[in-house]
Amino acid sequence: MLYGAEHIERYEATDGAEGYDFGDHGAEILILTTVGRKSGEERKNALIFREVDGGYAIVSSAGGAPAHPGWHFNLEADPNVKVQIKADKFAAKARVASDEERAKIWPKMAEVWPDYNEYTKKTDRVIPIVILERQ
Secondary structure (H helix, E strand, O other): OOOHHHHHHHHHHHOOOOOOEEOOOOEEEEEEEEEOOOOOOEEEEEEEEEEEOOEEEEEOOHHHOOOOOHHHHHHHHOOEEEEEEOOEEEEEEEEEOOHHHHHHHHHHHHHHOOHHHHHHHHOOOOOOEEEEEEO
16 A cells, blocks of 8 residues: 555556555545645645545544644645545635534544544544535
8 A cells, every 4th residue: 555655646646546545445545735834835645535415524533643633733724725536636625524524424434444443542532524625
């Protein structure tokens, strides 16, 4: 499996032909581009997603770390992001899912990435789900 910068490079170079499918449970990857809240520079992350209610759900898991991942703080500072799903590139607005939405979406995310359930055991924080809405 691809990880980190190599994953992003291969995904972008092949429009997702390499790097879209991830893991053994049917996880699919998108590329999220945020603007660094301190640097002002674009930051890209390859993230597992699921399509939900016309939007795209991603999980701010950071592997169960005590704090949200950096990209989460970036989108809190500026919710206007860029998304690439295979060859489809579009602008989106990010928002944190409500508690009700999270309860409905979490099992769908854990279905394709069961480690999410393990991550919740490693941290005291509630791991947010972020919804990306196409603009």
